[in-house]
Amino acid sequence: MDSKDKDHILSLKVMRLTRPSLFTGLAIGSDARDLPGDYLNADIRSDIAIPQGIPNTGVGHMLLLPQSFGNIYLGETFSCCLCVHNDGNEVIREVSIKAVLQMSNQRVPLLGEEENESLHQLDGNATINEVIQHEVKDIGTHILVCAVSYLSPVGDRLSFRKFFKFQVMKPLDVKTKFYNAELAHNKAQSDEVYLEAGVQNITSGPLCLERVELEPSPFFSVTPMNTLAQESNSLVFGRMNVVNPHDTRQYLYCLKPKPEARMNLSLLRQATAIGKLDIVWRTNMGDRGRLQTSQLQRMAPQYGDVRVTVEKIPNVVQLEDQFSVGLSITNICERNLELHLDFLSGGGGSEWNGVSSRSLPQLQPGESTSLSLSLVPLHTGLQTIAGVRLTDTFLKRTYDYENLAQVFVTNEKTKEKEDFFSAWINQPV
């Protein structure tokens, strides 16, 4: 590269071996009755880079060596080919090649650092090739240091080094959300935890998420909920398993406490470590990368002194048709509770119908009461039920419930409604 290299009989070349790509030619054809006749078509037929037998699909089949260094991401394997060439005609003895990967805080020997390091003998105009591979485990600047030493024909020990610098970037961004399900459908205490993990592709090209698995912490067993059916392998994400740049894919996992962990509920409640996500992805021609997240932490559920759960709610309601929501209010503190109920305005597209600002009967510790509240939906769509405020009259502490449940409001006209309106319109004046 620089003039100093010219002093050496040996030369060193390094090429990063990213996966080969598939090359295809341009297939430009014409009708036989057009001016170029069949000549353009003949050109397509004779082009070995274009798969024959079918019209060109644009998917090549000819392997092409990488023509640029490309990007390298954390978790991928850095692989390169070192070539030491003897530019002279004389035999060069005791050639040793060393390669070290230097990072900000450590150095990893990749080649020629073993104890019984092999010394090559290199004939005139001959080449030694070495392929080295290293799984990249750090972000940031990496420097590949290659050192070649040899015995010159006159018997001097000579050596030279070359440095190759590259940046390692982060390929994926993972965001998690937890949902603590307190009650199962059978109203038994379930203490399930749902994990929603958004895996975002922050590389510059599409990638294939080959495997995204949750390795649960010892308290939990996990059920992935990302396939169409429990037993099938087909993912809910569609036919092609691709995540385009900047796209995020949401994975959902259900974590159940193991029976032995259930024995100690308070310990379970404090168990914040959920598990690790293990992600394997591939890009061009199967280039593989693998990352594991750190231990995912959930917020331990905080209930305060009072716990409100929804007991009964319709899934679908008619616009402007009043419906009721059944709430259960439980005292989970060690003293008696006196609660005051208020309806707040603007409750998510519905309005409460009932007496606001009233006191609820006193609750003993651990005691529950049920309430049935009426709502009139005023907007269609998926609406959140909100706007319930409970005030602990003793501590003057308020609890606002802004996301109690959701209900779907439709405006489909039912038969009865139609009948009612037509009767109303047609009634004799």
Add this chain to the structure above:
Amino acid sequence: MSDQPDPKPTLSNYFDQSSSSIFDQLSGTPQDAQPTPPSHQVGGVAPALPATSEQISTPYITPIANQQLTYPPEANSFSSPGANITTSGNASPSQGDVSLGSPYQPPVSVTPDPQLGGPGTPQPNPTNLHSLHPSHESFSTPAHHNIPLTPQNQEAVASTTNLPANNLPVPTPTTPSQSAMMMSMTTSMLVTDTSPNASMDVEATTVKFQQASIEEEAEPSSPSQTTLIHAGNVAMGIVAISAPPNNLQASTGSKPTSPKPPMKLTAASESAGDKSRQNESKLFKYFSNTKTSNPFDSIGNQTPGNTSDSAMINPVYMSPTDSFNISNAIPSPDSFLTPATEQDVFTASLLSSDADRRHDAWIPSESTKQALIAMSTSPPGTYFPEKDLLTMPGIAVKEDFGDPVKNLVRTYLGEEAATKRVVLTAASVTQDDRGLRQLIAAGCYHAAVNLTTQLLTVYGQGEGRAGHPSKHTAHSIQLWFTRIALLIKLRRFSLAEVECQYFGDLDAPDLYFEFYPELYGGRRGSMVPFGFRLLVAELPQYLGKHTQALDRLNALLRNCNRIIENLSSGLSEDGSTLEMTSNMRDDSLKLWRTRRLKVLYSITNCAVSLKDFRLAGSLLERLTQEDPNSAAGLYSALGRLCLQLGDVTAAQDTFNHYLEHTPPPPHHDPVQGLLHSAYISIAQNAFKDATEILQQAHKINPNNGLVINNLGVCLMYTGRVTEAIKLVEGAVFSQPDRFLHEAIILNLATMYELESSNAHQNKLKLLSLIAQHKGDSFNVAALKLQPQ
């Protein structure tokens, strides 16, 4: 040597150097000087009998010193139809005067015009272009001097007189003015181009008419001033003969011989056309049974030994059609009609109009439809559409393209080596469609583009003519199509885009036959070949505008669907009512279903290039249903697509589908299956396995370039660089014609760079190999030569 870590990323430097220009084209260079001026057979070669003359077979009549003495004797039946057309004139030629070989050839001057003269052409008898104006003389004035004969002409003539048809055409340069007239004929060929034989008729007829008309030459003293135009016009009149009834043909080919804006067809030319039409049945009948061989046969037969200027032409380029003969390559009777025989001239013309209708059909947009209706309902010459309804194309590049291979040879190997490189150039072939095809077949796309520049300039659509009105003909549109196709093949996408923009969405009224009733009679449909539409729709994707490409392709798909719908519901393609036999309807449906599939494949292409794996994958799956005959190939493509994405499991599944759709082992090629296994191994980073699999495939078929290339690449990844080079280099140097491929060369150049310090020398060896064996369209950027 430095002990400090070099802050510069040298590894990436190394790659950058070699990668920056991988597929960049060299910039255009001035056209090379003619190696030698083409020699002409002047005068003396004049055997009186065509049968013994080789000159007869030259595509051009050689220049002669005395233009007035050009009329051969009329010793055969040829003269009678001609005599019907014209009254006998005073310029009856005398036998023996003529130095030309054939008695049937009107002599032609290859004299270059001062204004438009081609490079290197001798100028024995310059003509004055400015005086060439149709009003100068009445139309019936003979235009005898300047009819260039294409080889088709020659053959037609020769066969008429039962001469042996072993004509060996010589590519010789002609002047643009000549090509103008040639085009006037070739235009008509295209218009009536339902059978190569039919076009032969046209040419033969033209010749005859020229001959006849000379007899009434009124002003022998000034023929050189009028001939150009008149030759064109006469040709216009005559070629109608073989056209379907009502198809008065004219050509705008003659127009551009004037440097002034194109002129209108004169009434005289129309009356001449009428005149010829009166005689057309007779003529047509006569010529239709003189039909012999395919006019394109001669291309394949040609050998350099018979040409005057062939000494300098490398045999590789001289007979590019060795590998195939266009007449054999014509795929279906759909595209060209079966030769008309004496009995079924009428049927032929019916069939021809059927094939034309089918191929040219298109559904115009509403505004175009209105303009075309206005055109056809108003009296001729009274309706002039808005200027923005017209396409006004022009060539957007000033200079001709050079030969990039030769330029590189000159830079790296010296002037001497450069002069040794011999390829066809635009000047060394006939200045017509045939020459164009010859250049394309020889892989000289740069030269072919240069030739389209010349031919389009003659149409008034040359450099700087964009935005100026000019008339289109089916032929000029075909020229544009060819030009754009070649530009895209040469990856000159921006230039192609600039030149395409004048055509808009290829739906302007002046791109329809109905726009030129005086030229095409009742012919309907679009002059734009379907391939052109596809090309223009695909073009934006090469410039990164995939959305625009997808929009255009979907518009094409919609129109195809509408045409298929129309046909299925008993209408004609464009939705009008038309009596169609069920055969006609089936043929048309078949054609349009094929075209629709082509569009679907193009959309797939675009999706793949966009790396929209979801769209590409779903399209490929859909195509396995819609094009079941290609299912195996489609599964193979889908498998490779999955690998490009990185989905190894899906790829393996899809390759298994491929196996289900191929015939069982004795019939199918095991190599493809091995290639698939190798791809899977590569994806699993098992390059050693891939190498072994491909070595097996190489043993089965040692001449498969794909296997050799892929095996070479896999050897690289296992650290066996020297072996890889030995394998690929050996293949390329032993069979350069087969294995000199840009991808193989790019890989080999990359291997050279890695392997030793001698990369540059090794690449130069490749360069001289390319210079020896490849045309000017070879992508020499693949060599990655360092600038000097």
